[in-house]
Every structure is written in structure tokens, then in C-alpha cells.
Amino acid sequence: MSDLTPTLQRVRFEEVTPANEYAAFFDASIESLVAHLDVPIFEGYDDLDDMRLAFLTLLSGATVTLGQYPRAPEPGTYLYVVAITQETPKLVVESCQQLKISHQEILWIHPDCQDEFDRLYAAAGDFPRQHQTAHVEELARDRRYEPIDCFYHSLLIYPKQKFPEYWAMLQHNLGLAYYHRISGDRKDNLDKSIECFNNSMQIYTQSEFPSKWEINQQDLRAANRAIDLCKSTLADRLRAR
Secondary structure: OOOOOOOOEEEEEEHOOOOEEEEEOOOHHHHHHHHHHOOOOOEEEEOOEEEEEEEEEEOOOOOEEEOOOOOOOOOOOEEEEEEOOOHHHHHHHHHHHHHHHOHEEEEEOOOOOOHHHHHHHHHHOOOOOOOOOOOOOOOHHHHEEEEEHHHHHHHHOOOOOOOOHHHHHHHHHHHHHHHHHHOHHHHHHHHHHHHHHHHHHOOOOOOOOHHHHHHHHHHHHHHHHHHHHHHHHHHHHHHHO
16 A cells, blocks of 8 residues: 655655656756746655756657756756657757757766767757856745645646556546645545546556556545545534534
């Protein structure tokens, strides 16, 4: 059974994006890179440390992920792709064009991509340096997001029709986020949690994904028990009046 112990209001990086291989590293803050794109920045974490992340949908329709470790000695911004392939240099160049990253700001490129990237970037032309050197400032309070906001944003980028298995994983993780949610009405959160677990099982069927179906079933039962407890507690309060 998956862990339903309440957690901090941050999202785990691996739970919201399949793009988890380093393709490049930029000497610029994530805030300055996406400022002109109006892209939300989410607070998260992975096995290494706390991080900030943002999704970038390229003009070609592909999606990459930006990540920054605020407490790193050199807190620049990583560019993540789903997997390092022959298409990766094109994705990195397209990302640089969309983010307006100068060659001076590119501190590292994956070795498998270096030569092809250099050729493509030279052909595309350089940008003058215009971003802030990596520097982390505290996000304003009105720009903070809950984990559920990150999942909903990711679901827009990875829809059921194009990414059915990943959509199902996101639905399950969104269900867990609602289960853990501290703010809002507890019963409403549990109702949404149950809805998400059921959505996940549209793809994670017992016949095709038996282990994932069973995890969904276990978490669904836990959510149903929690909502029964909520109803029982509410009934007790009403009788006590």
C-alpha cells in the first residue's frame, strides 16, 4: 500500500513529470528564465533537496521541465527531458530560443548532445546575455502553489489521450495530494481524492496493470474509511447540539 501519512505542502518532482534526465544546465535563475513567459513556478523536492520546478511547453509541442535547487552552491537551472535521445539537442536548442538563453549562460550540455547542439545552436544564432545570474529570492506569498495546483498543471500538459499511463499516474498522485491536503473541507478533499483514484483506474485496470490497480484499490479503501469517519464525526457533533 502507498504511504498515506500527511506530508509537507510540496510536490515530489518525480510524481509530476516524466522529464527527469539532465540535458543542460544554465547560469540563470528559474524566475528570470520564465518571467517573460508567465509560467508558474512550483515548490517541490526530490531525493537530493528542496527544489523549484516549472514546465515549459515548446513551440513544437514537446514539453521539458526546468528545475532549480535553491540551496545548491551554484543554484542555476537544470533542463530535464524524458530521455536522452537523438532529438534531445533540438529540444535544448528550442528551449534556449524560447527562454532566450545566450551561449554564455549555457554552463553544461549532456555529452551525448554536445556536438549536435553546438551545430544547431550556431545555426540558430546567439542571444545577448539578459538573465540574472543564478540567485534565489523568496517567492512572494501570492505566488505559492499547493501540490494539487502542480498536478492540475501537469495534467493539462500530459492529457489522457496522448499520455494515458502517465495521466493515470498523475490522477493517482493527485488523489494522494487531496488525501493529504490540510486546507479546505476535509470531506470535500476526500471526495475529490476518491474521484481521482477512480479516474486512475480507467487506465490502471485489474487485467492490464494488476499491481497499480491494487495500489489504487488500497488507497481508495483508505479514503473511503476516512470519509466514513468524517461522516460519523459530523453526525456525533450534530447529536451533541
